[in-house]
Amino acid sequence: MKTYYLPKIQEWIDQGFRKTRKAAITKKVKDKTKRTKTAEIRKIEVMAEVFDEKISQAQASLPDTDTLTDFEKELINILIGTGKLQQIHAKLGAVQKILSDLKKQHIRLCKKTQNESEIKGIVKKFYGRSISVIKSLSKDIGFYNDTQKALQEIPHLDAAAVTLILAGMPNTGKSTWLAKMTSAKPKIANYPFTTQQLNIGYFEYKFRKIQVIDTPGLLESPLEKRNQIERKAITALQQLNGLILFLIDASEQCGYELKTQMELLKSIEKNFSKKEIVIIVNKQDISSKEQIQACTQALGKRNYLISHQADKELTEKILKNIQAFIETQPVEENPMQV
Ligand SMILES: Nc1nc2c(ncn2[C@@H]2O[C@H](COP(=O)(O)OP(=O)(O)O)[C@@H](O)[C@H]2O)c(=O)[nH]1
Ligand SMILES: [Mg+2]
Secondary structure, eight states: OOOOOOOOOOHHHHHHHHHHHHHOOOOOOOSHHHHHHHHHHHHHHHHHHHHHHHHHHHHHHOOOOOGGOOOHHHHHHHHHHHTTHHHHHHHHHHHHHOOOOOOOHHHHHHHOOHHHHHHHHHHHHHHHHHHHHHHHHHHHHHHHHHHHHHHHOOOOTTTTEEEEEEEEEESSSSSOOOOOHHOOOEEEEEEESSOOEEEEEEEETTTTTEEEOOTTTSSSSSSGGGHHHHHHHHOOOOOOSEEEEEEETTTTTSSSHHHHHHHHHHHHHHTTTTTTOOOOOOOGOOOOOHHHHHHHHHHHSSOEEEOOOTTTTHHHHHHHHHHHHHHHHHHOSSEEEE
């Protein structure tokens, strides 16, 4: 979908008149009245075309709400307001229909008369009416263009892929894990709620495409402390079809005590209560037995894996853990191309 920004109304009008002037030159028709009529009708058509083309382009470059994922819908609602996208679609559609009716109506009137000055009068009336109709869009243009800008900020995720969302305090090893797990360089996507961007990586597992998302800053401290917009951003993440991988740095080398890390885990558990959470007790290589033991004790009955970034079997272990989840997910239509 190509982004299209709507120009100011005055530009529509100027462009319309420029084109009608060019279009009005018709030499072939011998009969003068007939020639005038053909030329004048052409002016109506050309002006209508200029307006229609802009509206069509705007319509085409807005996403079709039916095809958006819940995640995208939620983000759009946060960014531009609930239901606003449908409102713009409806407004553009309504104006387009009125213009098309005006065009037909005035062409019909032109065809009915043989009086040249009357024909010219009808064309003038068409200009006046159609311009006043597009002028009614003036306020919407700013909003439409703001919407387009906002849409650019929305990360485009693969709706069909199973998604693993990384969470954990800073320096627990999330980015390292993403880089190791996903073969290709992670894709960077804007996320309109943080100054940082999302890192998105992909890998294949049993012919399924798995999408891993690292959200710098967002799931790295208790969610209760977040401002309203960040909380909404988290709400959007909740709409993703997948589960959470929560990393704990058992060595505490990340700079956070186990207790603090557990507080974040509890906050994530509370805010993502509908999502399965797989816990990775990370940095086993630099943790003492006591540190690992402290982790397992704190985690109690939770589902966890003990590992470290260099562990080649980690991926396999994690995937075995989440296999039941993966298998319940619908298979995507376009299998992964590696
Ligand atoms: N020893 C050890 N270091 C790790 C491990 N995982 C990550 N690190 C290191 O921990 C630091 C923070 O990792 P990073 O992936 O940036 O953490 P993030 O802030 O959670 O994304 C980096 O210096 C990594 O090299 C691990 O399993 N063992
Ligand atoms: Mg990181």
